[in-house]
Amino acid sequence: MQESNSFYESVYELVKQIPPGQVYTYGRVAWLLGFPQRARMVGTALKNMPPGEGIPAWRVVNASGRIAPGWPQQHDLLAAENVRFRSPDCVDLSRHLWNPESLLD
Secondary structure: OOOOOHHHHHHHHOOOOOOOEEEEEHHHHHHOOOOOHHHHHHHHHHHHOOOOOOOOOEEEEOOOOOOOOOHHHHHHHHHHHOOOOEEEOOOOOHHHHHHHHHHHH
């Protein structure tokens, strides 16, 4: 349990850094944290995140850019940040995929 709590906290800290108007994928979050096989665990962490922490979970999509099924507000939150979609449920990753190397600037 301690390991998952630590992993969850790392996920939350990373996701907080995704700028408005950009998205990142579950798999890339896991990879950047050093756990490339834990994309689903990233999703679990975001699903179970504490309320009121200011974690922009809506900025995390799957590897194809698809938003989470059963969460229609995610589309609205991304659209409010001027994120464009290739289809109603798929973000245009070519325009909006976050480059975390910008943190090094």
